[in-house]
Amino acid sequence: MNEDTNRLIELRREKAQALREQGVNPFPTTVSVTHTTQQLLDLYGEKEAEAIEQIPDRFAIAGRVKGQRDFGNVIFLDIYDRTGRLQVLLSKKLIGPENFQTFKKMADIGDIYAFAGKLMKTRTGELSLAADELTLQCKSMRPLPEKFHGLVDVETRYRQRYLDLIMNPDVVDVFRTRSEIIRLMRVFFSERDFLEVETPMMHPIAGGATARPFVTHHNTLDMDLFLRIAPELYLKRLIVGGLERVFEVNRNFRNEGISTQHNPEFTMLEFYWAYATYEQLMELTEELCCFLAHSLFGKLSFVYQEREIDFARPWKRLRMADAVAEYTDLSVEDLKDAATLKAFCKKHGLEIVGEPTPGKLMVLIFEELVESKLIQPTFIYHFPTEVSPLARRNDENPEVVDRFELYINGNEIANAFNELADPDDQRGRFVAQVEAKKAGDEEAHEYDADYIRALEYGLPPTAGEGIGIDRLVMLLTNSASIRDVILFPQMRKEQS
RNA sequence: AGAUCUGUAGCUCAAUCGGUAGAGCAGCGGACUCUUAAUCCGUUGGUUGGGGGUUCGAGUCCCCCCAGGUCUACCA
Numbered sequence: 001m002n003e004d005t006n007r008l009i010e011l012r013r014e015k016a017q018a019l020r021e022q023g024v025n026p027f028p029t030t031v032s033v034t035h036t037t038q039q040l041l042d043l044y045g046e047k048e049a050e051a052i053e054q055i056p057d058r059f060a061i062a063g064r065v066k067g068q069r070d071f072g073n074v075i076f077l078d079i080y081d082r083t084g085r086l087q088v089l090l091s092k093k094l095i096g097p098e099n100f101q102t103f104k105k106m107a108d109i110g111d112i113y114a115f116a117g118k119l120m121k122t123r124t125g126e127l128s129l130a131a132d133e134l135t136l137q138c139k140s141m142r143p144l145p146e147k148f149h150g151l152v153d154v155e156t157r158y159r160q161r162y163l164d165l166i167m168n169p170d171v172v173d174v175f176r177t178r179s180e181i182i183r184l185m186r187v188f189f190s191e192r193d194f195l196e197v198e199t200p201m202m203h204p205i206a207g208g209a210t211a212r213p214f215v216t217h218h219n220t221l222d223m224d225l226f227l228r229i230a231p232e233l234y235l236k237r238l239i240v241g242g243l244e245r246v247f248e249v250n251r252n253f254r255n256e257g258i259s260t261q262h263n264p265e266f267t268m269l270e271f272y273w274a275y276a277t278y279e280q281l282m283e284l285t286e287e288l289c290c291f292l293a294h295s296l297f298g299k300l301s302f303v304y305q306e307r308e309i310d311f312a313r314p315w316k317r318l319r320m321a322d323a324v325a326e327y328t329d330l331s332v333e334d335l336k337d338a339a340t341l342k343a344f345c346k347k348h349g350l351e352i353v354g355e356p357t358p359g360k361l362m363v364l365i366f367e368e369l370v371e372s373k374l375i376q377p378t379f380i381y382h383f384p385t386e387v388s389p390l391a392r393r394n395d396e397n398p399e400v401v402d403r404f405e406l407y408i409n410g411n412e413i414a415n416a417f418n419e420l421a422d423p424d425d426q427r428g429r430f431v432a433q434v435e436a437k438k439a440g441d442e443e444a445h446e447y448d449a450d451y452i453r454a455l456e457y458g459l460p461p462t463a464g465e466g467i468g469i470d471r472l473v474m475l476l477t478n479s480a481s482i483r484d485v486i487l488f489p490q491m492r493k494e495q496s
Numbered sequence: 497a498g499a500u501c502u503g504u505a506g507c508u509c510a511a512u513c514g515g516u517a518g519a520g521c522a523g524c525g526g527a528c529u530c531u532u533a534a535u536c537c538g539u540u541g542g543u544u545g546g547g548g549g550u551u552c553g554a555g556u557c558c559c560c561c562c563a564g565g566u567c568u569a570c571c572a
Contacts (some may be wrong), residue, residue: 007541008506008523069535072528089531109522123530146507146521148533153507155564167507211571256571257497351569412572444520445555468572481565492563 008143014254015106016139022102026139031114032059038083040119041127049121059084061086061129062114062137066164067147075103076128078117087128088115089356103134109147110140158489174477177296178485182249183267184295188288188428194271195246199234201227201251207451208232210392210443213252214264220299227253232390232464233451235272236419239462240454243441247271260481261411261471264490272419272464278402281416281463285406286313288470289377296476304409304475307375308441315377317404320366323380327370334363355466359384359399374407385416389429389445391417406467413472423455 016026035043040059044052066085071174072329092100094117108454115131122128145151157164157171159231164171170468179395186196204223208230231248238246250269273281293300300311318326325332334340341361342443345352350368352361363384374380381404385393391401404418420426430452435447473485483489 006506011523067532069530069531070528071534074529074531076531077535078532087532089530093529124532125521126532143506143522148521149508153564209572250571254571257569259571260566262571268572415572466572471572494563
């Protein structure tokens with residue numbers, strides 16, 4: 001139905017107009033509030049009725065009216081503020097017949113009111129505010145969803161998150177937890193002397209990851225810019241600058257598909273630690289995740305989608321080659337032979353593009369056949385050099401880099417490595433990427449000359465890591481879709 | 497991008513084989529001074545996502561389009 005002709009909205013408009021004519025502004029400035037609903041419950045919820053009656057103070061709360069039980073000369077209201085719910089008792093006796101009548105005629109579920117009065121206990125023993133004063137704080141023009149089933153429609157929940165938040169307390173909890181996780185991360189890194197920084201979101205060169213970027217344009221400079229796909233190259237410039245320990249919590253933008261695991265803009269924690277190695281990052285990652293789980297749950301295990309996830313340390317560590325050997329019938333020796341790997345891929349229906357190296361084939365097999373089986377936290381390390389253009393080679397085996405990814409519940413949660421500090425090696429890797437790009441690899445890196453210049457000044461031995469916050473929040477809030485942990489997930493345009 | 501499912505009143509859902517579009521809640525009118533989805537009586541509300549087709553007749557069958565969910569692909 002056309003929203004402009006909806007009779008429920010029309011009725012509320014008429015009520016607002018009637019209020020104006022009575023001298024009541026339906027959209028006033030605020031009145032002072034003394035307590036939240038939770039404060040009152042904490043202070044007086046357990047007290048006996050007699051004790052409550054002795055309290056001479058008046059209290060003022062404000063919130064949305066979400067429920068109403070009308071008994072003629074007395075009305076019970078469910079008032080919700082950010083902390084929870086309190087019952088308000090409105091009676092003709094206390095507020096006077098005129099106010100009482102006005103409320104009955106003009107108030108709707110969804111309106112926001114402030115109430116002041118003394119506390120009381122009802123016959124059922126529930127702490128309630130017996131209002132002797134009420135002030136409309138906002139006239140709501142739209143009816144809320146039904147009180148029992150609430151708002152279920154997933155599309156409406158995402159498009160109108162405000163309504164989702166009004167109706168579904170579980171959703172509020174998820175976003176409170178998300179906020180708490182990010183707060184704890186800041187505590188964790190601050191305690192370890194990491195400096196929080198903000199680096200550009202608009203990059204002249206989209207670097208630091210392999211992904212297709214969003215392109216935008218700066219009019220005055222008349223230049224195309226890319227929304228960042230990763231902050232990595234800027235954060236490492238800061239390590240060159242001597243900051244030594246930095247972290248950033250911010251959005252990355254990747255012009256890729258949307259799924260339960262992917263949103264075009266997503267939040268990444270990246271941190272860089274000079275004079276540390278990726279082995280130390282594994283330790284730090286375990287510490288961080290355990291700190292989060294312990295802070296949230298008071299223990300290290302939790303259930304995700306009916307599966308028990310256990311953060312108890314130490315976490316499993318597997319070289320990628322060993323992981324592939326463990327989860328397939330290939331041997332570590334087979335992994336060096338392109339022909340064997342190609343045959344294996346063909347047998348398992350894995351699509352091969354071009355003439356990949358054994359390393360690339362191993363990664364393909366890993367991603368297709370192994371990843372999803374890594375349920376408990378597992379570090380996979382020693383990635384092939386050719387898929388890791390910014391990572392330092394392993395000293396014993398230059399074919400692999402000192403890099404790991406963390407998998408939990410079959411999902412990549414973190415990616416980390418010893419940073420490549422050798423500017424000539426880095427230049428060579430960029431050149432290889434540029435050639436891959438010319439050969440049609442849309443996601444290959446571009447050549448970043450200033451980054452090479454920075455490396456030429458000297459990057460101390462550094463390890464760096466990125467942690468996908470949305471996915472970690474999914475795990476820790478038992479959310480099945482990334483859209484459930486992003487307040488306003490990306491949607492197509494709504495039909496008018 | 498492909499496969500598949502879904503879209504009916506403000507919300508949550510019905511509607512048998514293709515045969516008069518219905519309920520609960522909300523709303524509106526009324527009763528009620530202790531309820532917790534209050535209760536009771538009465539009652540309004542529909543271009544069935546949009547467009548086209550088949551048919552005597554379409555919410556239902558067919559085609560196109562729009563939006564969403566899930567899986568796959570890309571990716572973190």
